Amino acid sequence: MKMTLKQGIALSIIPQLLVVNLLKTRPDWVESLYSNGLYLWLSKISRIILGWIPFSLGDLLYVAAILLVIRFFILKGHLFFNATRKFFTEVFAMFSIAYLIFHLAWGMNYHRKQLHEFFDIDDEYTTQELIAFTERIIDRSNAIHLELVANESVKVEMPFTKWEVLNGTQNGYKNLARAYPLLTYDHSSIKMSTLSLPLTFMGYSGYLNPFTNEAQVNYKMPIYKFPTTVAHEQAHQLGFAAENEANFIGYLATINNDDPYYKYSGYTFALRYCLGEMYRRDLEEYQRLSERINEGIKKNYREVTAFWRSYENPAEPIFKKSFDTYLKANSQEKGIESYSYIVALLVNYYEDHNL
Known part of the structure; x- marks a missing residue:
């Protein structure tokens, strides 16, 4: 059976977890390549783009995310009983995307040198x-x-x-x-x-x-x-x-x-x-x-x-x-x-x- 794009995104959580757990053991890599490399550029760009806005866009995104999760369970919660595989594909696809963005945007800093x-x-x-x-x-x-x-x-x-x-x-x-x-x-x-x-x-x-x-x-x-x-x-x-x-x-x-x-x-x-x-x-x-x-x-x-x-x-x-x-x-x-x-x-x- 051919894998769909959504299934591929859902399964991508596995290599992501493996990579993050590997990097946890190499804080020197995280420090040099991410915290003092990629992150410096990403964080500066984010602050330049959003810093001038007087209100918190992030707060609004959190509220929107909560509403979307509620909407998801209202519209697709029945899949848990009727099409369990499809339900978990949807859930893990969303989680996989959030996990990737979190670690690229900031989260890898948890694993830098002390x-x-x-x-x-x-x-x-x-x-x-x-x-x-x-x-x-x-x-x-x-x-x-x-x-x-x-x-x-x-x-x-x-x-x-x-x-x-x-x-x-x-x-x-x-x-x-x-x-x-x-x-x-x-x-x-x-x-x-x-x-x-x-x-x-x-x-x-x-x-x-x-x-x-x-x-x-x-x-x-x-x-x-x-x-x-x-x-x-x-x-x-x-x-x-x-x-x-x-x-x-x-x-x-x-x-x-x-x-x-x-x-x-x-x-x-x-x-x-x-x-x-x-x-x-x-x-x-x-x-x-x-x-x-x-x-x-x-x-x-x-x-x-x-x-x-x-x-x-x-x-x-x-x-x-x-x-x-x-x-x-x-x-x-x-x-x-x-x-x-x-x-x-x-x-x-x-x-x-x-x-």
Whole structure:
């Protein structure tokens, strides 16, 4: 029996899976041929074409995709019982196309070299090294906090609109690129997500659409979190797919910004990760370190915590579990927990750099 085009597309998922699984074992190939090769051109073209559009085309595509899937099951769901082979041919053909576009447009970045290799630093650290670094970043956070408000008990209020922050983070990347040309960020494509309310209920600050290379930011969250969130999503656009690595690069971009408000957002962002890791390792030391933090910084932390708690719902853990599974399927062995890798990057990066 002659194979149809649709059957051929459906079966193409097999060689695709084989190729992706082979490349997972060769991060050096992915780094040189894709992340520093094909992807640089594809991502730049995507941002040039879509960056000027004020709304998120990617959000609209997701909504359209959901509607098309619903339409498919309404019109062809009966095939599951009446013509099972045809039904699965249709399903795998759609999946095969999406799988190919995902990996060509962005997804192969999950399998590039790890970031500590890029910076030529270690990925392990001791509790004593963590304590020493946390003390230093507390001092830096407290100092910048007092520069901005001159009162240790007052929280920092960002003097910008959220739209202004979308553009302001590029200054940090410009400065960062002088030391690391690979982190050059141009042709901005940062959008306020039209799906911000669903994102909030799901517990997400933003996301990168891998098909359009648009960075989506949840506009409902407190503006204090905007600089690091925007810089994080821009790091994804540069091809750093792992969440922990995008966190670290986003941190570097904000503390290298000329504006002290961005620096404050960056330092206190990193401090919170260090405190979280300290809490897991040594509760008594965590409490001692926490007492050293200006009350105004804690108020900024509580503001963000209160925001997310106000949207807690029974479905949120399901979304988080789904994202955790997605990360593990893309070479992030610890899933959501891998976010703590940022602490290893922070501690070891500053072995060679002044804080």
